[in-house]
Amino acid sequence: MTLSVRGLSVSSLVRDVSFEIGAGERVGLIGESGSGKSLTALSIMGLLPDELRASGSIRLGDRELLGMSEKDLSRLRGDELAMVFQEPMTALNPAMRVGRQVTEPGRIHGRRHRAEDLLDAVGLAGTARAYPHQLSGGQRQRVVLAMALANEPSLLICDEPTTALDVTVQSQILTLIKAALSRESALLFISHDLAVVASVCERVLVMLDGEIVEAGSTREVLTAPKHEYTRKLLAASDLEARR
Ligand SMILES: Nc1ncnc2c1ncn2[C@@H]1O[C@H](COP(=O)(O)OP(=O)(O)OP(=O)(O)O)[C@@H](O)[C@H]1O
Helix, strand or coil, X not given: CCEEEEEEEECCCEEEEEEEECCCCEEEEECCCCCCHHHHHHHHHCCCCCCCCXXXXXXXXXXXXXXXXXXXXXXXXXXXXXXXXXXXXXXXXXXXXXXXXXXXXXXXXXXXXXXXXXHHHCCCCCCCCCCHHHCCHHHHHHHHHHHHHCCCCCEEEEECCCCCCCHHHHHHHHHHHHHHCCCCCEEEEEECCHXXXXXXXXEEEEEECCEEEEEEEHHHHHHCCCCXXXXXXXXHCCXXXXX
């Protein structure tokens, strides 16, 4: 199922943003802090704060998401649309065992999953009875991923999912995202770190001051950046050091 964003604007903070992500495609959205990456993601999820309004068009398959009722959107969220944020505790209930939490999206959408299967798929076998505070930051983000992937979403959005983790754990989570995402699922991967995006995505969108200023294959953008800003991001990245 294709995500098609056309002329998306959010107040004056995101301006005339257009892109598509096909089934199974992994697309990175990069740009410095404040460039509008999160607002773009929240517009797709229908989670913009009340004071901000999105205009334009966001289609998932043949459905228009902008203007969809909250009831219909909440049916899509956690099912066809899933999102992973930087800080796993924002998505976890501190007082609920993780086994119950990972099966919750299935329950809400009328599906039954075994907690052990979902946790096993993210390398967390045997942790179903743990509470979130008993796990490390990387393990918690794995739990969040298990929840996000439980219903095999058409689109997974990851907003800086590894920024709060140390480098070794970061690369484990990136490997896991690539391995655990179903072939049919599209991925929008948000990061300010080009090296991280390059390791996950085949296509990159570069955002500056609310606009997409460059788009292309990861290889093109990394080897022959057209925009001055992309060249700056490249120079600031430790991409070379990680090769
Ligand atoms: N509720 C809001 N009301 C007004 N302005 C906002 C609101 N939320 C975000 N902004 C502004 O919109 C701009 C884009 O924010 P956004 O969070 O999308 O940036 P970002 O690229 O995701 O940055 P970061 O990497 O720091 O998360 C910023 O200048 C931010 O201050």
